[in-house]
Amino acid sequence: MKIAVCVKHAVDEAELKVDSSGNPLLAGAASKMSTFDKNAVEEALRLKAAHAGDVTIITVGPTEAKKSMKEALAMGADKGVLVTADPMSIDTRGTAELLAAVIKKGGPYDVVLCSEGSSDVYSGLVPPMLGELLGLPYFGYVRKVEVPGQSARVERALEDSIDVLEAPLPFVASVVSEINEPRYPTLIQIMQAGKKPMEEISPDVLLSGSKPAPTLFTSMKAQAMARKKVVFEGAPEETARKLVDALSGEGVLPR
Amino acid sequence: MTSLGSFMEKEVLPASPKIDMGETKIAPLRKKLFDQGMCQIPFPEEYGGLGLPFSVYANAVELLGTADASIALSVEIHNAVSEGLNRFANEAQKKKYLPNLLSGKTLASFTLTEPASGSDAGTMATTAEKKGKEYSIRGSKAFITNAGDADLYMVFAKTKNGPSCFMVESPNPGMTFGADLKKLGMKGSRTSEVVFSDCRVPEENLVGEEGKGADYAKEILHGARIIVAALNVGIAQIAYDKSVAYARTRRAFGKSIGEFQLIREKVADMKTEINAGRLMYFYASALKESGHEFSSEASQAKVFCTEMSLRVCDAAIQIQGGYGYTTDELHRHWRDARLLTIGEGTSEVLRMLIARRELARSQ
Numbered sequence: 001m002k003i004a005v006c007v008k009h010a011v012d013e014a015e016l017k018v019d020s021s022g023n024p025l026l027a028g029a030a031s032k033m034s035t036f037d038k039n040a041v042e043e044a045l046r047l048k049a050a051h052a053g054d055v056t057i058i059t060v061g062p063t064e065a066k067k068s069m070k071e072a073l074a075m076g077a078d079k080g081v082l083v084t085a086d087p088m089s090i091d092t093r094g095t096a097e098l099l100a101a102v103i104k105k106g107g108p109y110d111v112v113l114c115s116e117g118s119s120d121v122y123s124g125l126v127p128p129m130l131g132e133l134l135g136l137p138y139f140g141y142v143r144k145v146e147v148p149g150q151s152a153r154v155e156r157a158l159e160d161s162i163d164v165l166e167a168p169l170p171f172v173a174s175v176v177s178e179i180n181e182p183r184y185p186t187l188i189q190i191m192q193a194g195k196k197p198m199e200e201i202s203p204d205v206l207l208s209g210s211k212p213a214p215t216l217f218t219s220m221k222a223q224a225m226a227r228k229k230v231v232f233e234g235a236p237e238e239t240a241r242k243l244v245d246a247l248s249g250e251g252v253l254p255r
Numbered sequence: 256m257t258s259l260g261s262f263m264e265k266e267v268l269p270a271s272p273k274i275d276m277g278e279t280k281i282a283p284l285r286k287k288l289f290d291q292g293m294c295q296i297p298f299p300e301e302y303g304g305l306g307l308p309f310s311v312y313a314n315a316v317e318l319l320g321t322a323d324a325s326i327a328l329s330v331e332i333h334n335a336v337s338e339g340l341n342r343f344a345n346e347a348q349k350k351k352y353l354p355n356l357l358s359g360k361t362l363a364s365f366t367l368t369e370p371a372s373g374s375d376a377g378t379m380a381t382t383a384e385k386k387g388k389e390y391s392i393r394g395s396k397a398f399i400t401n402a403g404d405a406d407l408y409m410v411f412a413k414t415k416n417g418p419s420c421f422m423v424e425s426p427n428p429g430m431t432f433g434a435d436l437k438k439l440g441m442k443g444s445r446t447s448e449v450v451f452s453d454c455r456v457p458e459e460n461l462v463g464e465e466g467k468g469a470d471y472a473k474e475i476l477h478g479a480r481i482i483v484a485a486l487n488v489g490i491a492q493i494a495y496d497k498s499v500a501y502a503r504t505r506r507a508f509g510k511s512i513g514e515f516q517l518i519r520e521k522v523a524d525m526k527t528e529i530n531a532g533r534l535m536y537f538y539a540s541a542l543k544e545s546g547h548e549f550s551s552e553a554s555q556a557k558v559f560c561t562e563m564s565l566r567v568c569d570a571a572i573q574i575q576g577g578y579g580y581t582t583d584e585l586h587r588h589w590r591d592a593r594l595l596t597i598g599e600g601t602s603e604v605l606r607m608l609i610a611r612r613e614l615a616r617s618q
Contacts, residue, residue, distance in 0.1 A: 071258070074258070184258055184259075184261070184262040184266075184291060185258055186290060186291050186292045187258075187259065187291060187292030187293075187295060187296065187305055187307075188292050188295065188305060190258060191305060191307075
């Protein structure tokens with residue numbers, strides 16, 4: 001089974017600082033593999049363990065993205081392809097086109113995995129675009145993947161239902177974090193990851209005559225969430241009632 | 256190190272309070288740490304090691320000390336035996352024992368201290384008498400970390416020309432263990448007496464030469480002291496982190512206590528001392544890696560870091576006031592640290608060694 005996993009080298013949201021007007025300080029910000037992409041890598045490794053085959057990690061990003069690539073290789077992936085591109089100059093569409101070009105060039109792949117959204121921007125746009133560009137069935141919000149034969153069976157976690165869907169191979173899926181618990185690479189795997197094949201490709205080689213991005217990134221702001229700081233006083237029964245009423249009033253609890 | 260750090264933060268740290276309360280055994284976690292490569296770092300690749308610098312290993316123990324000191328102690332003792340074998344064992348012994356020790360398939364214990372003999376190893380009462388192609392070990396060892404849990408014991412016993420070093424595999428009908436000792440801290444690692452009564456070991460289990468055991472033990476302990484220093488920096492760091500978080504949020508007289516100068520002085524001193532200790536263990540590691548004499552610097556690092564972590568843990572309890580004194584989660588760091596001005600060379604003995612070395616050096 002040939003599996004491709006699309007991984008993003010993202011800004012480390014836990015370390016991100018904002019200036020006084022709410023603009024994130026992106027220059028020199030810490031970066032890491034996008035949190036849920038680890039779940040996609042883990043799922044690929046589990047499919048590989050069950051069906052044999054190999055796992056290719058594909059990234060579109062700056063040279064520092066090798067760090068995420070290396071981490072995925074340390075987890076157990078076999079090889080990596082990095083399309084070197086400035087993340088500020090391409091949009092989700094451009095990213096999806098580059099990923100699709102790499103997948104077509106190195107394929108055919110049986111399974112293409114992404115995570116539901118990146119931990120920095122979380123637009124969730126790339127995986128369905130990828131399905132469309134590749135002309136393959138696409139599953140979103142996937143919490144379980146099984147490939148019993150030449151078709152895939154997945155569980156899709158929606159708000160109040162779980163859909164069970166099937167499609168023939170190959171397919172594209174984006175996974176949610178509950179799908180698995182990503183493994184920690186051991187020290188020896190981390191050391192050996194540097195020796196695994198890692199290819200770097202320029203975007204121009206993949207797509208001739210780059211078109212301007214149809215969307216433009218204008219600004220990104222941190223949002224301050226004001227707390228209501230309501231205190232209920234009185235006997236336990238009374239305060240519990242007030243709390244339930246207030247939460248119902250806010251639409252948090254059903255009336 | 257980032258990956259190992261996040262493993263410790265997510266897997267080991269949350270278990271640590273339960274380990275202290277005796278509700279969780281450390282063996283499964285220790286196994287996971289071994290799987291991560293915690294026993295492989297400074298050892299040669301031909302035996303399954305990673306061949307990385309000693310300072311990397313010391314730094315990994317600092318991280319582990321932050322997550323749980325008792326597991327760190329157990330791992331450090333295990334690795335001290337690997338270090339001893341790597342330095343003093345013959346090729347056959349290395350091939351036999353090191354791969355399993357480095358992968359963590361077997362657990363080791365360093366069996367030197369006796370009820371009436373500590374750093375003065377020459378006075379040990381345990382004997383090993385040669386009988387044909389075997390040695391018969393008799394005597395008892397005290398305060399032995401990993402006793403009962405370990406599969407392999409590096410045992411020091413007197414032969415006719417002085418202390419010698421033997422590998423004793425468990426189980427052995429001649430080797431029995433006392434009850435687990437009730438300790439102030441370090442609750443996760445097992446500690447008990449090990450009793451040898453006509454414990455037979457084949458002659459090929461003698462490590463190095465007969466009569467050289469005290470020298471080997473001394474050499475092994477020099478390296479181990481750097482690791483104990485790193486472990487204490489880890490303990491100090493977690494106690495510091497908790498007390499600084501508390502100082503930020505606890506309010507008194509209308510402001511956070513972190514705004515009072517007396518608390519700020521404590522925070523500044525704690526952090527300065529922690530980093531001084533960190534530099535000391537890195538410096539001693541660098542000397543060891545580059546083949547320089549490092550015994551005095553290793554002892555200095557251990558004396559400073561162990562005493563420093565007690566000072567830092569004490570200040571951390573003070574900052575957290577009544578909560579510091581009454582919450583296991585806070586005072587266990589002091590209880591864990593309290594062992595280490597005693598174990599693997601007391602502060603007093605180490606000061607003696609440092610002074611002896613320095614006076615001889617300046618001649």
